[in-house]
Amino acid sequence: MSHIYLSYSNQDAELIDLIQADLQERGYVVWRDATDIGRDADWQEAIAAALAGAYTMIVALSQHAVNSESVQGEIAYAQEHNLSMVAVQLDGCEVPETLGDTAVTLINCIGVYQAGGQVSGLEQLRQYRQFMTALTEALDQIYPVRVYLQDLSNRNDAVREKAATQLGLLGDPTATEALIETLSADQDADVRFAAARSLGQLGSETAVKALIRALERDDDPDVRAAAAVALGHIGNPAAIAPLMEQLDYADRFVRAGALTALGELKATSAVNQIVHLMRNDPISDVRAAAEKALCAIGGAQAERALEKAGVTCQ
Numbered sequence: 001m002s003h004i005y006l007s008y009s010n011q012d013a014e015l016i017d018l019i020q021a022d023l024q025e026r027g028y029v030v031w032r033d034a035t036d037i038g039r040d041a042d043w044q045e046a047i048a049a050a051l052a053g054a055y056t057m058i059v060a061l062s063q064h065a066v067n068s069e070s071v072q073g074e075i076a077y078a079q080e081h082n083l084s085m086v087a088v089q090l091d092g093c094e095v096p097e098t099l100g101d102t103a104v105t106l107i108n109c110i111g112v113y114q115a116g117g118q119v120s121g122l123e124q125l126r127q128y129r130q131f132m133t134a135l136t137e138a139l140d141q142i143y144p145v146r147v148y149l150q151d152l153s154n155r156n157d158a159v160r161e162k163a164a165t166q167l168g169l170l171g172d173p174t175a176t177e178a179l180i181e182t183l184s185a186d187q188d189a190d191v192r193f194a195a196a197r198s199l200g201q202l203g204s205e206t207a208v209k210a211l212i213r214a215l216e217r218d219d220d221p222d223v224r225a226a227a228a229v230a231l232g233h234i235g236n237p238a239a240i241a242p243l244m245e246q247l248d249y250a251d252r253f254v255r256a257g258a259l260t261a262l263g264e265l266k267a268t269s270a271v272n273q274i275v276h277l278m279r280n281d282p283i284s285d286v287r288a289a290a291e292k293a294l295c296a297i298g299g300a301q302a303e304r305a306l307e308k309a310g311v312t313c314q
Contacts, residue, residue, distance in 0.1 A: 002029060002053055002055070002174055003029040003030060003031045003050070003053060003054055003055070004023070004028055004029065004030045004031065004054060004055070004056055004057070004058055004139065005031050005050055005051055005054035005056070005057045005058070005074075005083075006019075006020060006030055006031065006032040006033075006057075006058050006060070007057055007058065007059045007060065007065075007070075007071050007074040007075070008059075008060035008062075008065060008071065009060070009062060009064035009065040009067075009068045009071060010034075010064075011062075011064040012060055012062050012064055012065065012090060013034065015060070015090055016032070016060055019058075019060070019088070019135075020032055020035070022132055023135075023136075023139075026136060027146070027150070028136075028139065028146070031050045031053075031054065033046070033047060033050075036050065051074065051077050051078075051081075051083070052081075054083060055084075055142065055143045056083065056084045056085065056086060056139065056142045056143060057074065057075075057078050057083055057084070057085045057086070058085075058086050058087075058088060058135075059071065059074070059075060059085055059086070059087045059088070059099075060088050060090055061087050061088065061089045061090060061091075061093055061095065061096070062089075062090040062091045062093055063091055063093045065090075065093070066093050066094070066096055072096070075096065075099065084105075084142050085099070085105070086105045086107065086135065086138050086139065086142070087099060087105065087106045087107065088107050088131075088135065089106060089107070089108050105138045105142075107131065107134050107135055107138065108131070144166070144170065145167065145170055145172045145174065145175055148162075148163040148164075148166045148167050148170070148175070149163070149167070149175060149178050151163035152164065152167075152178055152179075152181075152182050157188040157190065157191060160182070160186065160188065160191045161188070161190050161191045161194050162194075164179060164182055164191055164194035164195040164198055165194045165197070165198060167179060167198050167202075168194075168197060168198025168199070168200075168201035168202060169198075169201070171201065171202065172202075173202055173204055175198070175202065176199065176202055176204040176206050176207055177206070179195045179198055179199050179202070179207070180195075180199065180206070180207055180210045182195040183195040183196055183199065183207075183210055183211070183214055183223075183227075184210055184213070184214075189218075189220035189222065189223055192214070192218065192220065192223045193220070193222050193223050193226045196211060196214055196223055196226035196227045196230050197226045197229070197230060199211060199230050199234075200226075200229055200230025200231070200232075200233035200234060201230075201233070203233060203234050203235075204234070205234065205236060207230070207234065208231065208234060208236045208238060208239060211227045211230050211231050211234070211239070212227075212231065212238070212239060212242045214227040215227040215228055215231065215239075215242055215243070215246060215258075216242055216245070216246075221249075221251035221253055221254050222253060224246065224249070224251070224254045224257070225251070225253040225254045225256070225257035226257070227257075228243060228246060228254065228257035228258045228260070228261045229257045229260055229261055231243060231261050231265075232260055232261025232262070232263070232264035232265060233261075233264065235264065235265060237265060237267075239261065239265065240262065240265055240267045240269065240270065243258045243261050243262050243265070243267070243270070244258070244262070244267070244269070244270050244273060246258040247259070247270070247273050247274075247277060252281075252283040252285060252286050255277065255281070255283075255286050255289075256283075256285055256286050256289040259274060259277065259286065259289040259290050259292075259293045260289055260292070260293065262274065262293050262297070263292055263293030263294070263295070263296030263297055264296065266296065266297050266298075267297060268297060268299055268301075270293075270297075271294065271297060271299070271301050271302050271305075272301075274290050274293050274294055274297075274302075275290070275294065275301075275302075275305040277290040278290035278291055278294065278305065278309060279309070291306065291309070291311050294306055294311075295311075295313035295314070
C-alpha cells in the first residue's frame with residue numbers, strides 16, 4: 001500500500017486539480033487517472049492496479065459523480081475489498097445509498113470553491129483551510145505510517161524513537177527503507193535500537209545487510225543485540241556467520257541476542273560454540289539462551305549436550 005486513490009467525475013476536474021495539488025504539496029502520494037496513466041498503458045489494467053495498491057480512496061461527491069458509472073464502480077470495489085474511503089462532498093448532491101452501509105468519513109466541501117476551482121475572499125479561504133485540515137486529519141488516522149515516517153526526521157530524540165517503534169508495530173513494509181536509514185545514521189542509540197527491532201518485526205530481506213552492519217559496527221551494545229534478534233526473526237542464513245562472531249562479545253545482551261537468533265536460524269554450524277557457552281558462560285541468562293538455542297536447533301549433537309547438562313527442552 002503506497003498511495004491515495006482519487007475517485008471523481010471528469011466534470012469536476014478543475015476542483016480535483018486543486019485538491020490533488022494541495023495534498024501533494026503536503027507530502028501525500030496521490031494516484032489519479034488523468035496524471036498517472038501513461039499514454040500507451042491499458043486504462044482498465046492501470047486503474048485496477050492503482051486500486052489494488054491504494055491504502056484509501058478519496059471519493060469526490062457531486063451531482064456529476066453520483067451519476068458516474070466509473071465512480072460508482074470504484075465505490076463498489078472499495079466496499080468489496082474493505083478499502084477505506086473519505087468522501088468529500090463538493091455540492092449539494094445526496095450521498096449515494098451505496099455508501100450507506102460503509103464506514104466512510106464524510107467531509108463537507110460545499111461552498112468552499114467558486115466555479116473554476118478558485119478560492120477567493122477571506123471567508124472562503126478560512127473554510128478552505130478548515131476543509132483541508134479535516135481531510136488531512138482523516139487521511140492520517142487511516143494511514144498513520146505517513147506521520148511516523150515524517151517523525152523520523154524530528155529533532156526530538158523521543159519523537160524519533162516513538163516513530164521507529166510504531167512503524168514496526170504497524171507492520172507496513174513501506175517503512176523499511178526509512179528505518180534502514182535511521183538504523184544507519186541516527187545519532188541517538190535508543191532510536192537506532194527501536195529501528196533495529198522494528199526491522200525485525202517487518203521481516204524484510206532488504207534490511208539484512210544494514211542489520212549485519214549494525215551487529216558488527218554499532219558502538220552501542222543494545223543496538224547490536226537488537227540487530228541480532230532482528231536477524232533471527234528475518235531468517236536469512238547469511239546472518240549466521242556474523243552472529244557466530246558475536247558469541248564472544250563482551251556484552252552479555254549481545255551474546256544472548258546472537259544465541260536467540262542462531263536458534264531461530266537452526267544454525268547447526270554454531271552448535272559447538274553454543275555448547276561451550278551453555279557450559280562456561282559466567283552469566284546465567286546467556287547460559288539459558290544457549291540452552292534454548294540448542295533446543296531450537298536440535299540434532300544429535302545438541303541433544304547429547306543438553307542431556308548431559310540435564311536440560312529438558314519444552
